[in-house]
Amino acid sequence: MTLEIKRRSLVMGAGAAVGLSMLLTTTALAAEPIKIGVVSHLTGPLAGGEAVTHTPNIELWAKQVNDRGGLKVDGGQRPVEIITYDDKTDPAEHIKAVQRLATQDKVDFMLSPYGTGFNIAAAPIYAKYEYPLIAVSAITDKIPELSKRFPNMFFTLGTTTGFVEGVRDTLVKMRDDGTIGNKIAMVNVADAFGIELADKARPILSEAGFEIVYDKSYPLGTPDISPVVKGAKAAEPDAFVAWSYPPDTFALTEQAIIEGLDVRAFYTAVATCFPAYADKFGSKIEGNLGAGGVNPDTPAMQEYRKAHKEVTGKEADYWASATYYASLQILEQAIENVGTIDRAATVDYIKNNSFDTVIGTVSFDDNNNSERYWSVGQWRDGVFRAVADTGMGDSVPAVAKEGWN
Amino acid sequence: MTSAETGKLALGAVCVLAAASAPFFSDGYWLSIATTAMMYIALSTSWALFSGPTHLIALSTGAFFGIGGYLVGSGMSDYDQGFWTMALIAPLVATVLALLIGLATLRLKGVYFVIFTLGLSEMIRNLVSWVQNNFLGSRGLYVLTDFTEAHIYWMLLTVAAVVFFSGWWVNRSRLGFALRIIGNDEEVARHVGINTAWSKVILFMTTGFFAALVGAIVAPRYSYIEPNVVFSPQLSFLVVIMALLGGVHRLWGPLLGVIPFTLIWEAITISFPASTTLFLGLTFLLIVYLIPNGFVGAFETVTGRIRK
Numbered sequence: 001m002t003l004e005i006k007r008r009s010l011v012m013g014a015g016a017a018v019g020l021s022m023l024l025t026t027t028a029l030a031a032e033p034i035k036i037g038v039v040s041h042l043t044g045p046l047a048g049g050e051a052v053t054h055t056p057n058i059e060l061w062a063k064q065v066n067d068r069g070g071l072k073v074d075g076g077q078r079p080v081e082i083i084t085y086d087d088k089t090d091p092a093e094h095i096k097a098v099q100r101l102a103t104q105d106k107v108d109f110m111l112s113p114y115g116t117g118f119n120i121a122a123a124p125i126y127a128k129y130e131y132p133l134i135a136v137s138a139i140t141d142k143i144p145e146l147s148k149r150f151p152n153m154f155f156t157l158g159t160t161t162g163f164v165e166g167v168r169d170t171l172v173k174m175r176d177d178g179t180i181g182n183k184i185a186m187v188n189v190a191d192a193f194g195i196e197l198a199d200k201a202r203p204i205l206s207e208a209g210f211e212i213v214y215d216k217s218y219p220l221g222t223p224d225i226s227p228v229v230k231g232a233k234a235a236e237p238d239a240f241v242a243w244s245y246p247p248d249t250f251a252l253t254e255q256a257i258i259e260g261l262d263v264r265a266f267y268t269a270v271a272t273c274f275p276a277y278a279d280k281f282g283s284k285i286e287g288n289l290g291a292g293g294v295n296p297d298t299p300a301m302q303e304y305r306k307a308h309k310e311v312t313g314k315e316a317d318y319w320a321s322a323t324y325y326a327s328l329q330i331l332e333q334a335i336e337n338v339g340t341i342d343r344a345a346t347v348d349y350i351k352n353n354s355f356d357t358v359i360g361t362v363s364f365d366d367n368n369n370s371e372r373y374w375s376v377g378q379w380r381d382g383v384f385r386a387v388a389d390t391g392m393g394d395s396v397p398a399v400a401k402e403g404w405n
Numbered sequence: 406m407t408s409a410e411t412g413k414l415a416l417g418a419v420c421v422l423a424a425a426s427a428p429f430f431s432d433g434y435w436l437s438i439a440t441t442a443m444m445y446i447a448l449s450t451s452w453a454l455f456s457g458p459t460h461l462i463a464l465s466t467g468a469f470f471g472i473g474g475y476l477v478g479s480g481m482s483d484y485d486q487g488f489w490t491m492a493l494i495a496p497l498v499a500t501v502l503a504l505l506i507g508l509a510t511l512r513l514k515g516v517y518f519v520i521f522t523l524g525l526s527e528m529i530r531n532l533v534s535w536v537q538n539n540f541l542g543s544r545g546l547y548v549l550t551d552f553t554e555a556h557i558y559w560m561l562l563t564v565a566a567v568v569f570f571s572g573w574w575v576n577r578s579r580l581g582f583a584l585r586i587i588g589n590d591e592e593v594a595r596h597v598g599i600n601t602a603w604s605k606v607i608l609f610m611t612t613g614f615f616a617a618l619v620g621a622i623v624a625p626r627y628s629y630i631e632p633n634v635v636f637s638p639q640l641s642f643l644v645v646i647m648a649l650l651g652g653v654h655r656l657w658g659p660l661l662g663v664i665p666f667t668l669i670w671e672a673i674t675i676s677f678p679a680s681t682t683l684f685l686g687l688t689f690l691l692i693v694y695l696i697p698n699g700f701v702g703a704f705e706t707v708t709g710r711i712r713k
Contacts, residue, residue: 042678042679043679043681043682045633045634084678085674085675085678086674086678086679086681088639088681089634090634090637090639091626091627091634092441092444092623092626092627093441093674095437095626096434096437096438096441096671097674099433099434099436099437100434100675102433102434103433103434104434115631116629117627117628117629117630117631117634120547120549120628120629121626121627121628121629123628124553124628140545140547141544141545142545142547142549145549146549149549160545188538190531190534190535190537190538191534191632191633192543192545192546192630192631192632193545195534195537195538195542195543196543196544196545198538199542199543199544217535217538217539219531219534219535220530220531220534220632220633
């Protein structure tokens with residue numbers, strides 16, 4: 001029985017392959033594809049984030065564009081072909097692969113890599129060959145300096161300071177509403193971005209009148225996070241803030257459930273927006289705060305999330321996924337409006353125009369920065385809604401977290 | 406100095422000059438491969454200075470390389486220091502650290518030493534993160550300079566040339582002679598009055614110095630330092646594999662390992678992006694079984710047979 005099914009699927013598979021190759025031949029005859037390169041972290045420490053936030057969106061976008069018949073250039077339509085290389089999350093490999101895309105494969109455009117460091121490391125090469133670089137997974141306070149150095153580089157996900165200010169605004173609002181008091185327990189992962197965020201948060205939270213009653217760090221990749229959570233609990237805070245990376249976001253939450261850490265505001269940073277976070281903890285994380293968030297109610301966002309699920313089989317994350325997809329829409333619209341493959345003109349077009357995307361209308365200021373992003377989200381009925389933003393204006397007020405049930 | 410030695414130095418100088426002209430021929434893809442290869446040439450050769458004669462496999466390259474990158478990043482962003490200041494401080498810090506580590510561990514033998522150095526990179530990463538977190542704070546580890554790929558290539562070439570020169574100098578010094586005896590039989594070495602511990606520590610410090618210097622020079626190429634990327638255990642393994650592939654009992658052995666390895670690695674990355682780790686393991690096995698003394702060893706065996 002099973003054998004027969006296998007044989008049948010094999011025959012069907014072969015048929016599909018023949019059909020597909022015929023299809024490919026005809027498209028190739030119809031129009032030379034536009035080559036689009038991307039260097040991904042298919043392996044290494046950042047592979048997890050890349051696989052959630054970037055890769056599915058590239059797959060979705062390429063499929064949608066090609067289903068429409070391709071991008072409108074040169075008076076006709078040309079499909080897109082994505083060329084991907086793995087860099088093993090190694091900057092030296094990354095630089096080599098970007099060079100390879102630019103000078104050996106001679107791709108027409110390139111997509112932005114995952115991670116602040118990789119965007120900045122690749123920027124000189126994009127600049128040299130005039131590729132527009134619409135950075136998404138890059139949060140930095142150096143935007144003015146970077147955009148001066150690399151005039152073809154654009155920023156969409158905000159600054160480190162904005163990231164911390166979003167948390168401050170959320171907590172201030174909750175305090176004004178009488179939801180929380182003024183005592184904050186703060187922890188951070190002792191690694192570059194975690195240290196930087198904690199460093200910025202100390203003065204910003206103190207100036208807002210909060211008292212940091214507990215302030216501890218833990219090493220990256222620590223197997224036991226319980227002393228940190230126990231310590232925070234003993235300090236009897238009103239709010240808990242963790243500048244955390246993906247693994248510790250999960251570990252801290254798990255430990256807080258075990259310890260029954262009773263706070264009305266519980267914030268963990270990176271990866272709180274991942275659908276896997278909700279899958280793991282279910283209703284227990286109702287009311288949890290975290291980095292990111294989206295406005296799930298706009299028709300564009302709903303349509304995007306539905307298509308993402310259908311094409312890739314996965315839920316989009318509730319933060320940078322949509323922004324990354326928006327960066328692809330910006331590139332698409334710029335290419336089509338320029339009308340030919342002209343990278344310098346495309347960069348100019350991105351600088352001087354506004355774009356209709358899944359996250360709303362995006363345009364860039366003099367520093368090539370889009371001051372439109374959500375910064376804090378909250379899990380509400382299985383959806384991670386934005387409760388703080390810069391320039392969006394559509395986030396909802398945060399509510400109190402009512403226990404770990 | 407004998408005339409044969411003068412000849413060797415002249416040949417070395419010609420090679421360095423030829424290598425220095427590379428950026429004039431390609432400033433894109435091939436230069437980026439050459440820069441990566443040059444980084445590994447400097448790292449593998451300096452690794453072999455210590456591990457070649459002593460037969461102690463040190464997996465500590467990533468740790469010292471990381472110190473170089475991390476200190477440059479932290480110094481430039483958090484303390485507004487210039488690149489050159491930090492590129493000077495970083496290797497010195499690494500040398501002092503290598504001294505301390507060496508004194509504590511070089512009495513370890515064989516596999517115990519390997520295991521210790523394997524954990525070293527992780528330990529040092531945590532140590533510097535802890536210091537930064539508790540005492541220093543950070544504004545992000547940016548290394549923004551005006552260096553182009555060619556500048557970095559030339560700097561690495563200079564380091565590689567210095568590594569070769571010091572290797573050549575050590576080989577003909579009493580220290581090099583002492584190390585070869587230690588490598589063959591440490592007991593004998595001790596009996597003939599060689600201070601085995603200090604000889605090893607000095608060479609270990611040299612390796613640490615060069616690895617940190619390379620890390621510091623490469624930092625502007627990366628532009629933004631992520632600790633878990635510069636303190637990479639994979640780097641330590643790659644350096645060892647490339648050096649063993651070439652052969653570690655001759656100074657120019659690692660060079661012969663790095664160049665083919667970089668090119669094959671590149672081909673594998675293009676064709677099988679998901680299986681590079683598998684390839685790495687297979688290479689390691691093949692070297693150990695088929696060419697235990699590297700290309701140089703195999704070459705010498707063949708020429709030896711012909712001579713007979």
